[in-house]
Amino acid sequence: MSDVASISISHLTVKFGGLTALDDVFLSIAPNTIVGLIGPNGAGKTTIFNAISGLLTPTSGEISIAGKESKWPASHELVDFGISRTLQGVGLFSGLTVLENVMMGADINRGSNFAKDLLGLSGRAEAKLKRKALDALAWAGALDMADKMPSKLTYPETKRVSIARALVSEPKVLLLDEPAAGLGQDDIDKFAALLKQLKKRCAIIIVEHHVDFIGEISDQVYVLNFGKVIASGTFDRVKRDPAVLAAYLGTSHQTGTDQLGASHA
Ligand SMILES: Nc1ncnc2c1ncn2[C@@H]1O[C@H](COP(=O)(O)OP(=O)(O)OP(=O)(O)O)[C@@H](O)[C@H]1O
Ligand SMILES: [Mg+2]
Structure with a gap:
């Protein structure tokens, strides 16, 4: 297996008028791994997917796909770039x-x-x-x-x-935006088992608010807050990161097991 990243993003910045939704983001995913993206509402997670999948044009930043520098794919080119996402809605x-x-x-x-x-x-x-x-x-x-x-x-x-x-x-990279939303715990567990099988076939980048689930399945986790990556690494490492705990504890809209600090610190 090659160690060339399936997708590598650097210096990704996305501005919507005066709002900076993503600010100098770096992210890399190796083949046959799962990367989890977490962070409070509005942190910029979906915007990363939209940039990778051609739904918006980044203000600046570079992307490499399978080790080659690339232009940002347009949405109708995703199949050729080996990228697929579940279509929400x-x-x-x-x-x-x-x-x-x-x-x-x-x-x-x-x-x-x-x-x-x-x-x-x-x-x-x-x-x-x-x-x-x-x-x-x-x-x-x-x-x-x-x-x-x-x-x-x-x-x-x-x-x-x-x-x-x-x-x-037949994508090389699959983007899943909140695939477990609305599932009960039993189904989340089954879904976790499914994704662990699926990574034998393709790399997976997954956005989820269910932090337990992300911790269970991800090889690498990136934590976003206000458009910036505030921590990355294994889940065990990022969950102890003071910046991550502060970001989660500072938000009041997350509940129950979605709270990183409460049940895992
Ligand atoms: N098309 C757009 N036009 C203007 N602002 C946008 C647009 N898309 C996203 N934003 C803003 O960019 C920021 C990041 O939004 P994004 O949807 O990426 O967050 P998120 O991390 O996916 O949040 P959630 O967990 O609620 O899905 C938010 O402040 C959002 O309001
Ligand atoms: Mg989102």
Whole structure:
């Protein structure tokens, strides 16, 4: 296995008018590892994903992908750059089976028109896409859902299907923004086991407010506050970092197990 970073970001700054959402951020992820991004609301976590996935143009900063300096990918180029993200707010299409929804992922990730493209696919191309979609469903632990309609899925099952949809384009790096939101503890534990398997296939950068979950699955954790990385390293190290404890204890909107200091210090 190569030790070249799957993605390496340096000096990333993003400004929205007078607001500096990210300020000189450095971040690197090695192949087959999980990087967890944590930090209070508004810290800039999603903005990092938006910069990597072409949803915004950074004010300044550089990105290397698989060891090569690169331009920042545009959203329709992500498949070619080997990057995929779960699409928050994009639900499953109710008139299509799970398998068909996952097959669409290949196309949503390219930003092109699935219906048009699928009609244009040869039988062989469609069979290949179907094989990839079944493979993605298997990796997401959702193979037995392939023929179901989305309305028959439980909430945790839809989470798995959305991961499969992101995997169908065979990414080297998968970006997951709050994938465990709304899951109960049992499902979070199952999800943690799933992600540990999934990193054998691709590097994963994950944003989550469930700090226990991030601690359980991440090889490296970055803690953001007000657009800056205030600590990085193993979870055991960052959870003791005074700057991290201060950032978490200084926020009143986090509750219960989401509080880093309370249950882990
Ligand atoms: N398109 C935008 N235009 C203006 N401001 C924005 C935009 N996107 C994000 N911001 C601001 O940038 C800062 C970082 O936001 P971001 O969504 O990255 O935070 P986050 O860490 O993902 O927070 P949360 O945990 O609540 O999801 C916030 O102050 C937010 O209001
Ligand atoms: Mg966010």
